[in-house]
Amino acid sequence: MGTNLRAICPINKIEIESLSGRWLAVDAHNHLFQFITAIRTRSGEPVKDSEGRPISHLLGLLPRTANLIDHGIRLVYVFDGLMPELKARTIEERRNLKIEAKKKYERAKEREDIEGMRKYAVRTSRLTTEIVEDSKNLLEAMGVPVVQAPAEADAQAAYMVKNGDCYAAASQDYDMLLHGTPRVARNISKASRKSRGLELIILDELLENLEINRDELIALAMFVGTDYNPDGVKGIAFKRGLKLLRKNTIEEAFEKVAPELEWRPIIDLFKNMDVNENYSLKWKPPDENALHELLVEKHDLSEERIEKRVEQLRRNFQV
Secondary structure, three states: OOOOOHHHOOOEEOOHHHHOOOEEEEEHHHHHHHHHHHOEOOOOOEOEOOOOOEOHHHHHHHHHHHHHHHOOOEEEEEEOOOOOHHHHHHHHHHHHHHHHHHHHHHHHHHOOOHHHHHHHHHHOOOOOHHHHHHHHHHHHHHOOOEEEOOOOHHHHHHHHHHOOOOOEEEOOOOHHHHOOOOEEEEOHHHHHHOOOOOEEEEHHHHHHHHOOOHHHHHHHHHHHOEOOEOOOOOOOOHHHHHHHHHHOOHHHHHHHHOOOOOOHHHHHHHHHOOOOOOOOOOOOOOOHHHHHHHHHHHOOOOHHHHHHHHHHHHHHHOO
């Protein structure tokens, strides 16, 4: 999930109405992972249809998207592409953690330990190709635009916001800021529950508060650890890292505390990752037949559940 920058970020509490009429570039994988982690059976298993296929992502994606659109927000979902080679170690570590969690889940199952089963089942969550394709098909049937990033969705969303096509990126991942996203909206899942948890982080405010530039922000994150150097630099947290960067150039700072670290390729990756410049933000009316085929015929969701959401989408398309 990247670097946790919350301790150094100025957090602006906002109301959902402030996003009405604006486009948000949604980190699709980030949100789908929330659904497959949170929407589970009592024993921790994903919710499945009659054929044994997971549907937790559909049960979350449909209402959340429809409710946000009900608030007048225009959404475009951005999907991850190929992961950079520098992220290979992080991905391997996550894979190993899931394997270990699966073993612990099986042991809890043998003991009939329901709490243990749920605890470890959640840790095995992963987005399969089928889940991603189902989600894209659902969004397109809802009339919501989808953008496929060639690499990380963070970089693509950052480009779309910087380009003026979207107001902010919607993600729980602070790495959006390292990729240069001017504004990041967090906790949009709470917006439809009348919660005051909706947050907006503005990159320029962050840099001004810290008295550093974006390259130095990336270097600061690298001291703590990023997806591309997960170990960080031993003994360097935000406070000491800021002191280093205020008294030294980036090169001098790394020379002092981590001379062996290849830091230049990481900064370059955050700043110059491949993006898709040929995308469309065209909003379309819902395709009721496609929604029925995907959700009712294929995945056994109820007609009543679908009709309520179709009405929401149809009503808002006419606004």
